[in-house]
Amino acid sequence: MPKIVDRDEYRKELLEKCFTLFTRKGYSGVTMREIAGEIDVSTGTLYHYFPTKESILEQMFAYVQETNVRDYLSLTEHVESIEERIELFGETWKKYGEYYQNVFLLAVDMFRNDGSGYYEKILNGFSEHYTHAMSERLNITPQFAKTLFVYLMGLVLHAMLTPKFFSYEDQIDVLIQMLKAAIVGSAGAEGSRADVMKEKIYNFIIHNVIRDNAVTS
Amino acid sequence: MPKIVDRDEYRKELLEKCFTLFTRKGYSGVTMREIAGEIDVSTGTLYHYFPTKESILEQMFAYVQETNVRDYLSLTEHVESIEERIELFGETWKKYGEYYQNVFLLAVDMFRNDGSGYYEKILNGFSEHYTHAMSERLNITPQFAKTLFVYLMGLVLHAMLTPKFFSYEDQIDVLIQMLKAAIVGSAGAEGSRADVMKEKIYNFIIHNVIRDNAVTS
Amino acid sequence: MPKIVDRDEYRKELLEKCFTLFTRKGYSGVTMREIAGEIDVSTGTLYHYFPTKESILEQMFAYVQETNVRDYLSLTEHVESIEERIELFGETWKKYGEYYQNVFLLAVDMFRNDGSGYYEKILNGFSEHYTHAMSERLNITPQFAKTLFVYLMGLVLHAMLTPKFFSYEDQIDVLIQMLKAAIVGSAGAEGSRADVMKEKIYNFIIHNVIRDNAVTS
Amino acid sequence: MPKIVDRDEYRKELLEKCFTLFTRKGYSGVTMREIAGEIDVSTGTLYHYFPTKESILEQMFAYVQETNVRDYLSLTEHVESIEERIELFGETWKKYGEYYQNVFLLAVDMFRNDGSGYYEKILNGFSEHYTHAMSERLNITPQFAKTLFVYLMGLVLHAMLTPKFFSYEDQIDVLIQMLKAAIVGSAGAEGSRADVMKEKIYNFIIHNVIRDNAVTS
DNA sequence: TATGAATGAGAATTCATTCAT
DNA sequence: TATGAATGAATTCTCATTCAT
Secondary structure (H helix, E strand, O other): OOOOOOHHHHHHHHHHHHHHHHHHHOOOOOOHHHHHHHHOOOHHHHHHHOOOHHHHHHHHHHHHHHHHHHHHHHHOOOOOOHHHHHHHHHHHHHHOHHHHHHHHHHHHHHHHHOOOOHHHHHHHHHHHHHHHHHHHHHOEOHHHHHHHHHHHHHHHHHHHHOOOOOOHHHHHHHHHHHHHHHHHHHOOOOHHHHHHHHHHHHHHHHHHHEOOOOOOO | OHHHHHHHHHHHHHHHHHHHHHHHHOOOOOOHHHHHHHHOOOHHHHHHHOOOHHHHHHHHHHHHHHHHHHHHHHHOOOOOOHHHHHHHHHHHHHHOHHHHHHHHHHHHHHHHHOOOOHHHHHHHHHHHHHHHHHHHHHOEOHHHHHHHHHHHHHHHHHHHHOOOOOOHHHHHHHHHHHHHHHHHHHOOOOHHHHHHHHHHHHHHHHHHOEOOOOOOO | OHHHHHHHHHHHHHHHHHHHHHHHHOOOOOOHHHHHHHHOOOHHHHHHHOOOHHHHHHHHHHHHHHHHHHHHHHHOOOOOOHHHHHHHHHHHHHHOHHHHHHHHHHHHHHHHHOOOOHHHHHHHHHHHHHHHHHHHHHOEOHHHHHHHHHHHHHHHHHHHHOOOOOOHHHHHHHHHHHHHHHHHHHOOOOHHHHHHHHHHHHHHHHHHHEOOOOOOO | OOOOOOHHHHHHHHHHHHHHHHHHHOOOOOOHHHHHHHHOOOHHHHHHHOOOHHHHHHHHHHHHHHHHHHHHHHHOOOOOOHHHHHHHHHHHHHHOHHHHHHHHHHHHHHHHHOOOOHHHHHHHHHHHHHHHHHHHHHOEOHHHHHHHHHHHHHHHHHHHHOOOOOOHHHHHHHHHHHHHHHHHHHOOOOHHHHHHHHHHHHHHHHHHHEOOOOOOO
């Protein structure tokens, strides 16, 4: 009788245990010994579950993809109101900020090391899938969902590379406020409500986007 | 004197020659031999100009920073009109898209390998410097410049990792259009012109952001 | 009692099952896992019967020696006529050609890996034993039996290493013909029969050994 | 300027230095460290000249083949009389006995490890070439040259595996005597000389091949 | 007994770095 | 300065062997 009941389950456990080390140091930057040490396993055992170092990269990527999508789908499953969904959306990005950084680092390693272009399809599929879900659940156009997604990625990146450039959490909050204003506020806006909204947006631009009205000509 | 200048100049030449290889394969992923091969120099010569592999990373980073800033500053130097500046801004991001990808990859390597936190200061300084320049030259608030910068980084990233997710160049174009509309359009807008702008923005949101007005409540 | 017999029997069965793999890949070239796989047994079970890899080599060698001798002895047990014995002798070498190749490969591994010189005694004993039996049963001098044995080994070797150099089976046939001619033909040859034989041999040499009578001086 | 003037020459020097160790321990039995140690070189240097362990096997084989053939061709180049050639032939086999053992061990490793069948062609070519040369120089038929070659290989083998089975050198001597008797003795034998020879051969068989004239029937 | 997961010493191989020329 | 051969520590990976089940 084998010690491990579910080999596949255990493999995922191992992946999870070394996820942060692996992504932070990078595929080429970690050694198998380091990984084994992190997992508290001998190198022999590590190779028992992953035939090569490269396979760890691949399986890590596959595992993250799987988990990621599943997590997101389960996220807003039982939430009905758009407003709450937006808030939950923000909470999630706040909560998983550091995790997304690591996922992103992993993607960079896939980009650098996967010659087959396999990862690209997966990543593209994930992006499309994710933005599609955003579009549906947050009641925004697919195009805008993409813009949002791009911006969020930029945010995660900056939070990682230049943590003092801004506060990641604050930026998420601002974004959530704007989304609520635009999406909830504009919904079914008619008559005077629409006018109020127009005014708000105009003022927002005047005060928050344009620097100096006098200079521009 | 002249020797030192030459030597330094030559070192930069070497850095430039291996920049793409270095960033694409990554610090831990390239070997000194590969780098020497790319530059068409023996490993001995390579070591003559860079005492260690790590020094290549550092000097590459310093070189990029220097060049980058200089490039940007020289870019809009003699352009007066805001509209033209915005356009030039767009052209630059289109032209240097791939270069920015590599710079970004380099930053990831600095992030992963620099224990001293030195790179972080540099990167932060650069971000602040760049957004400050954007703010001044494009007549936008520092806050919005940051937002823009974040978005652009997300754009570059996606163009690299998921090139099929969207067309980088098209996205830049869309962004430029919006910037022109918001910045130039709103400049000194008064009376009826302001009303027209409000209407435009409102319609933009209704048609391009909100997916389905009926569903939202 | 019965268990021990069974266990021993089973061990021999295992040896037989992996004999070809073991000899063809070589002691240092096979892994315990490969051997276990060939036998259709887990490595644990393999170690249950053979405490070390080296013990497989030793026991394989002992097993082959035992079997080999037993086989040969049983071979000509009930054959009376010399002529038939010679023919049977030829048949055996034809039949076991490939097997002898493997035995030989095994001997090479013993030669390479046995530091104690134990194998040498066994091998020498076997050679002596075998040539002695040949001498007795084929009615040839021990010296000629050795010559024959040496030649047969060379034949097996060549058939293995350079199969296109000649046809192993044909060479055995030729050898058998010559043996019959020399041994049976000369037996008790007297008077005119001896003369006929002399003539035959002389002609054989002239036609089959000497290449060109004119050139030699 | 590189330290080593002739890279190829140096590579052969390395091959020669580790030839015995490599063949005696066998391809799978030696480690790269051992080989490097034998050559008095670091493992790094070893890999500088041989990209893989397998390449050592291949190049060793190629080197031996080359050397071997060259050696043999130069051997009897300036010897005119057949008798002297036969004697020189014997001397060579005596002198190179141990070397041939190693060559043979090398061939076994090629047999075991070369999947492409490349070695087989080479080995066959060598055998044909060698026997052809023997045929020409010793004035024997190609067929008999093959028989001789096979026998000699068997001799080398036995001398290696069962050194106490006989004295390799004595056996070579006996062979040389027989060759001289058969080849030189029969040359241009006519009339009474031929009769003398016939008698000799007949007696040789009666006394040296047949064990017991009474038993045979 | 039988299994195959676990172990870690050791094997092949790589690579930053040094150094003689 | 330039070269590339030489080095050996470190890396990936293998494999005989152990051991819990």
